[in-house]
Amino acid sequence: MKSSTSLLYIISIYIFTISCSYNELDEFEIEQTKLTSNSTTSKIGITMPTLIETSLIIRYRIGVKESDKKALRDQFKVIGTKKCNCTNTYIEQWEFSVGTDIEGRKDEITQDGVGIEGVDFQFNYPNQNMVPFHDPSIQSEEENRYLIKEFIGIEEPDVSIAILDTGIDLRKLIGYxxxxxxxxxxxxxxxxxxxxxxxxWDFMNSDSNTYDDNGHGTAVTGILANKLHNEGVQNYSILPVKIFDDEGKGTTFTTLCGYAYAVSKPGISIINMSFGWYGHQSVILSQLIAENPKILNISSSGNTFNNNDFLPHYPSSYTHKNLFSIGSINKKKIHIASFSNHGSTSVDFLSLGDQVPTQNTDGVNELISGTSFATPIVTGKSALYITEGYSKSEQVEERLEINGTILSTTLLPVKYSDIIIE
Incomplete structure (x- = not known):
């Protein structure tokens, strides 16, 4: 949906946060600093990501033989590898010796790696935001397996949605x-x-226990399930994909493994991505989104009142037609929320992510805020249109535009996005 004009704004710091905020902030100032492998903190308290100087993420071309993969590892002096532990065999994390010029090695692989489709730097993505009422009590693997089996639905739903997040705590979603x-x-x-x-699947721990020990993914799932119910969508399924840990932290590798897993699943129509990072895009993630045009991607735009047209926030700033970027309207629905990112070409729709009610451990409603929680509202509405036969992203976009509410206020220019999805 976004403009295909290239974003020429070059920055040297990559800031990553899962896109959630729990208090409205009135003013933001981002301090741009030279990229360093050591985590630092900006003036607004955002922890910078850590570049892993001994790792790269590799995507092989489909059909490359195992013997050729080994030859490539030998060629580029790889000392160790990590796989996604799923049927995906084309994405690997390569490890190099300490002291390796990782930027130079990436350039070498990009230029001379015959059989390699894409190369990404590896980052640790920190997150400062936790769902404030989350109970971090440990759920046993046996209990989680039992609940997963209890919640599994029918074989051929009308719409299936993957949620890439911190997992799911089914004990807290009984009501949904x-x-x-x-x-x-x-x-x-x-x-x-x-x-x-x-x-x-849990890509942080490489197992089938997708238990959410953070709370963010559970809140997103609860909002989505409630929206689907309110829209009358009953014949659906949700695929939980855990790519962040109990502190909301993840890596480039876990993100790519989770995404590749989601697009490999038959019937997945939508991927909800309530997270994001600033500045540096993943080449491989962009490739995978482009190669799966039948899957609609819905991503939160971020929470630093940033203009994403100038300082891009990924994945929401990718220009693929099958990706929608979601900002948040304020609780009174008269202007954009004070924390929400915006952009005339990089943010597509607004929804309510300001003081959204969700149930806490005791079943009592608590209020949480962030574009993370506006995103599943648009995901749920899009799922409704898919069940009505609007299967292409362009068709869903058109339905959202036709049925959305125009933001009619003189307080803000149209550049903040002017269509509210409820």
Whole structure:
């Protein structure tokens, strides 16, 4: 939906946060600093990501033989590899010796790596935001497996949605009763040390226990399940994909593994991505989004009142037609929320992410804020249109525009986006 004009704004600091905020902020100032492998903190308290100077992420071309992969590892002096532990065999994390010129090595691989489709730097992505009422009590693997099986739905739902996030705590979603994705293709299952996928996968711990020990993914899932119910969408399934840990932290590798896993699942129509980072895009993630045009991607725009047209925020700033970027309207629905990112070409729709009610551990409603929580509202509305036969992203976009509410205020220019999805 966004303009295809290239963003020429070059920055040297990459800031990553899962896109959630719990208090409205009135003013923001981002301090731009030279990229360093050491984490630093900006003036607004955002922790900078850490560049892992001994790792790169590699994407092989489809069909490259294992013998050729080994030859490539030898060619570029790879001392160790990490795989996604799923049926995806084309993405690997390569490890190099301490002291390696990682930028130079990336350039060498890009230019001379015959059989390699893409190369990404590896970052640790920190997150400062936690769902404030989350109970971090540990859920046993046995209990989680039981609940997953209890929540698995029918084999052929009208719409299936993958949620890339911190996982899901089903104990706290009993009232929402989300229906989980049922895998029918036994040949397309994640397996690690005898642990076999049930519904979803944990790419932080490489197992089938997608338990949410952070709370963010559970809140997003609850909002989505409630929206689907309110829209009358009953025949659906949700695929939980855990790519962040108990502190909301993840890596480039876990993000790519999770995304590649989601697009490999038959029937997935939408991927909800309530997270993001500033400045430096992932080449491989962009490739995967472009190569799966039938899957609609819905991403939060970020929470620093940043103009994403000038300082891009990914994945929301990708210009692919099958990706929508979501900002937040304020609780009174008269102007953009004071924390929400914006941009005339980089933010597509607004929804309510300001003081959104969600249930806490005791079943009592609590208020949370952030573009993370506006995003599943648009995901739910898009799911409704898909069940009505609007299967292409352009068709869903048109329905959202036609049925959205125009932001009619003289307080803000149109550049903040002017269509509210409720």
């Amino acid at each position: 009763s989300p229906t989980l994705y049922k895998t029918n293709d036994e040949s397309n299952l994640c397996v690690n040390n005898g642990d076999i996928e049930i519904s979803g």
